[in-house]
Amino acid sequence: MGRTSKVVTGGLLVLALAAVTVPAGLNLYPALLPRDAATAAVVPAAQLAPTTLQGISGVSALSAAAPLPDPAALTAGLDAALAFDGGTFSAYVADAATGKVLYSKDGDAARTPASNLKLLTATAALKSLGANTRMDTSVVQGSVPGTLVLKAGGDSMLAAGESDPQAAMGHAGLATLAQKTAAALAAAGTTGPVKLAIDDSLFTGPALNPGWDMGDVDAGEIAPIYPMALYGGRTSPGSTSGPRPQDSAVAVAEAFAAALEKAGVPTTGTITRTTAGTGTVLAKVESATVAQQVQYLLAESDNYVAEVMARLVAVKQGQEASNTGAVTAVRAVLASLGLPLDGVSTVDNCGLAVGDLISAHQLVQVVSFLVAHAGTDEGQALGGLPIAGLTGTLGARFTGPVTAAAAGLVRAKTGTLHTVSTLSGYVVNSEGRLLVFSIMGNKLAGGPASAMPSIDTAAAIIAKS
Incomplete structure (x- = not known):
């Protein structure tokens, strides 16, 4: 090393x-x-226990004079690591500074990316929406006296309790919104029960993408998409499987009604839907920034948040905020950034659809773009890439004797489906070169876990090159 x-x-x-x-x-x-x-x-x-973290000294900037890996040695190592009888592998490795191709194994063949597709969605969301943008969830005065309208603004990471300014999930809380609403009503002299309605007209079209396998929906991998949701479209924070709310907007409204009751504002009647949420704003709460939500969806590979972000891109781009409009909008933003999409098929924006196709080379181009634009809004996506052996979906990987040396060095997005396992990201190798890579396992007879040791070994070889 x-x-x-x-x-x-x-x-x-x-x-x-x-x-x-x-x-x-x-x-x-x-x-x-x-x-x-x-x-x-x-x-x-x-x-005494420290109260602040000290900066790291002795870490120098990467040197352009650092030697490139030996392509022959790298090829021999990666070919051996990716020799796999239980499926097919494609891979692509390049030097970030020069773009020089260091390794390609069917690198231009279109394959199913699984959640590696989220790299495209994250890039488009940060570029289109802006890294520091926040989404409002607001309460407006209804057109009928005694009516409140809960208006969705695209925050799918609401919490039922009070807002937590230090968190991404739950940055905006319904209890806080209810307290603000109760104060506004009291100031206006409004008394008595109120009737609650929802304006979730920000999104249009079917809430479920027809490209998703209903088995994945039933298993809780995704849920119908609405422009406001609790905990990324889940029933509780931290839940990773099991049934999800089939109408997240109604779930939010029911939690808000309960919070209003606790704040001293009783509700009456059935919660209804309206498109008349244009009255006086009584109260609102703001989400975490787009950058924070994007980093969360990358680190945790959150399908729901990714699909909501894509629909927000559609709204921003003037497209219909539907499945189709979101796919079109994300592709348009990526094309405007000069990222080639020839041969790329995108059915959704989270990577859950098996009809999604992209090459390892094209995924490397996306990662290379993010690395080259680290100081821009789009570059904020890099902060969400899991760290091998430490964070997110890579937290439990790179722990074995062959791969542990790459723990803490490899930063990459994971992707898993029933027969797919992928990993795309970057690493500073042993000589100080920043290398970008994508490894894609498809048609895995033994499932995604069967390919992870080979993928992690290959990434460790790149790190040691």
Whole structure:
């Protein structure tokens, strides 16, 4: 391993350990103190838990003079790692700085990307919507006295409780919205029960994409798409499987009605739908930024949030905010960025549809674009790529003896379907070259888990090259 890689690895481990140990130290240390402060021993300053993270020193910028990997050695290693009888592999590796192709195994063949397709959706959302944009969920005065309209603005990461300004999921909370609404009604002298309606007309067309397998829908991989939802279209925070709400907008409205009751505003009658949410705004809550939501959907591979983001792109681009309009809008934004889509088939925007097709080369072009534009809105997507062995959907991978050396170094988007496993991202190799790669396993007879060891081994070889 070269010097640069050792330094970077050490720095990443420092950060990872600090992130874990600082909160633990701050929370546990007071519990160890004697109850009588006067009897507490004086703790040396060097033993006090840190209150801030220190910057890492000794990490230098990447050098353009760092040698490229030996293509012959890299090819031999990757060919061996991807020799697999239980399916097909395609792969593509390039140098980020020069674009030089270092390895290609059917790299231009269109394959099913699974959730690697989210890289395209994330790029388009950040470019079109803007990294710092927030989505409003608001309460407006209805046209009929005593009526409130809950208006959806595209936040699919609402929480039932109070807003959490430090979180992406639950940044906007319905309890906070209810408290603000109760205060506004009290200030206006409004008393008595109110009738609640929903305006979720921001999105149009079928809520389910016909390209999705109903087995995946029933298993909770996705749910009907609405422009407001709790917990990414789930019944509770952190839920990763099982049934989902079939009408997320109604689920939000029911949770909001309960929050209004707690805030002292009783509701009456049945919740209805309207398109008349244009009255005076009584209260609103704002979502996390588009960048924060995009980073979340990449790290956790959230299908629902990805599809909502794509429909918001359609709204921004003046397209119909339907499945078809969202696909068209995302492709249009990517084309405007100069990303070639020849031969690319996109049926949805989360990668759940088996009809999605793209090559490993084209996925590398998307990652290369993000790396080259790290300081722009689009480049904010890089912060959502899982870190091997540490975060997101890569948190439990790269832990074996063959791949552990790449833990903390590889940053990449995962993708899994019943017979698909993919990984696309970047890594600074042992010589200090930034390399971009995509590895795509399709037609996997043993399922996606059967290919992950080969994929992770290949990524580790790229890291060590």
